[in-house]
Amino acid sequence: MIEMYRYINACKITSNVIALDHTDNRVLNFDMWLALSLGLLLIIQVFSYNRQDTLELCFTILLLALVFIISKYKNKICHKSVVFNRKKGTICFKRNFLNIDRTFMFSKIEIITKNKVVSDDTDTYRYKSYYIKEKYSNEKYKICETNDNQSFDYFINNYMKSDVHSLKKLIKYDKKEDPELKKVHHL
Amino acid sequence: MFSKKNLLHYFKNNTVFQVLRIVFFLFLCYACVDVSYKVNELNKYDVNRLLADIQQKYPKSELTFQNIYIEGNHLKEHSYQEHYDETYFESKYVYIKDNKLQQEPNFLWLLYGFAPLMFLTIFHEDPRTLKVKDLNKVSLFTWSWIFGSIIISLIIYNTTENKYHTHRASPNEFKYETEALLNKINLIDYKLNEK
Numbered sequence A: 001m002i003e004m005y006r007y008i009n010a011c012k013i014t015s016n017v018i019a020l021d022h023t024d025n026r027v028l029n030f031d032m033w034l035a036l037s038l039g040l041l042l043i044i045q046v047f048s049y050n051r052q053d054t055l056e057l058c059f060t061i062l063l064l065a066l067v068f069i070i071s072k073y074k075n076k077i078c079h080k081s082v083v084f085n086r087k088k089g090t091i092c093f094k095r096n097f098l099n100i101d102r103t104f105m106f107s108k109i110e111i112i113t114k115n116k117v118v119s120d121d122t123d124t125y126r127y128k129s130y131y132i133k134e135k136y137s138n139e140k141y142k143i144c145e146t147n148d149n150q151s152f153d154y155f156i157n158n159y160m161k162s163d164v165h166s167l168k169k170l171i172k173y174d175k176k177e178d179p180e181l182k183k184v185h186h187l
Numbered sequence B: 001m002f003s004k005k006n007l008l009h010y011f012k013n014n015t016v017f018q019v020l021r022i023v024f025f026l027f028l029c030y031a032c033v034d035v036s037y038k039v040n041e042l043n044k045y046d047v048n049r050l051l052a053d054i055q056q057k058y059p060k061s062e063l064t065f066q067n068i069y070i071e072g073n074h075l076k077e078h079s080y081q082e083h084y085d086e087t088y089f090e091s092k093y094v095y096i097k098d099n100k101l102q103q104e105p106n107f108l109w110l111l112y113g114f115a116p117l118m119f120l121t122i123f124h125e126d127p128r129t130l131k132v133k134d135l136n137k138v139s140l141f142t143w144s145w146i147f148g149s150i151i152i153s154l155i156i157y158n159t160t161e162n163k164y165h166t167h168r169a170s171p172n173e174f175k176y177e178t179e180a181l182l183n184k185i186n187l188i189d190y191k192l193n194e195k
Helices: A002-007 A023-047 A054-072 A152-160 A164-169 A179-183 B004-013 B016-042 B047-057 B108-123 B132-137 B142-160 B173-184
Strands: A010-013 A017-021 A080-085 A090-095 A100-105 A109-119 A124-134 A140-147 B068-078 B087-097 B100-103 B164-166
Touching: A002 A010, A002 A140, A023 A054, A023 A080, A023 B016, A023 B108, A080 A152, A109 A152, A124 A152, A140 A152, A152 A164, B004 B132, B016 B087, B016 B108, B016 B132, B047 B068, B047 B173, B068 B173, B087 B173, B108 B142
Parallel strands: none
Antiparallel strands: A010 A017, A017 A080, A080 A090, A090 A100, A109 A124, A124 A140, B068 B087, B068 B164, B087 B100
């Protein structure tokens, strides 16, 4: 069970609330793209500062300020979280990049599962991804991904419908106190 | 407080990325000081008269705010392309230091430091938390690492170093001519009188 919690980036799981937080993973990807696109250009610009014109030096300084500001606010830019509230029966979906901040009633949505296969030369990897879709509308919002043999779908349906048996079996979890995740700490 | 032992300890316990970040910011500070020094130095001389004298030999020379750009008369062309579309003139950047005209250094070779780093980020499991003291424990495919960094340095060499050659003159002629010209110019003649 705890393996699935780690896979879906669960932040906090109690009997009332399940909170998923994808921010850390998104920040890692964002860092890589920033370094590959603007970072390399910035490094080349700074190393050739002594052969630059006034205009080009202005461009370098602007680029430096831009990269500095973006990397300072990257946690805000990449923020994405999904909160399931059992007592209210709501789902809060929040993503800062396209400014999506919506709350759904669980009774009025359905959760779609998609099986995905990534094939390499030697191996094939299978995983499932889950989407929220409102009835009578086409918009989909991605919640999380799991392994092929785990089923977040079944778990969350039982949880939100307050199934007594599955609530008894529920393991409480907190990301800050996970001993496995403490070993890997980022900058 | 900042003893040698303390600094070494701090350096060893930091991550590789942190150390690189510090080096980059030190370079930034150096660049700021350097630019302001050069601008200050240029203000002490009558630069327009100096430029006019250089333009007698190299008419396309220009004055940027931090240094003097000398452009030669020999056309350069790409060496191993069959169609000679890309052409440019030989050039040099010159600035004033210690009452002498000196050639600007090129810092682009510092990019070679990024070649092994790129490979480290590709192959290591968690490059962000890699500390300097653990660098000797990195067990990679050693050969692939070395070969990879050589290949990336070759790519950087190809992009930064120019592969042009002159047609009408030997490659070093421009270098010797400009050096002779710079030695001939006596900067004291151009110094502005301080009131």
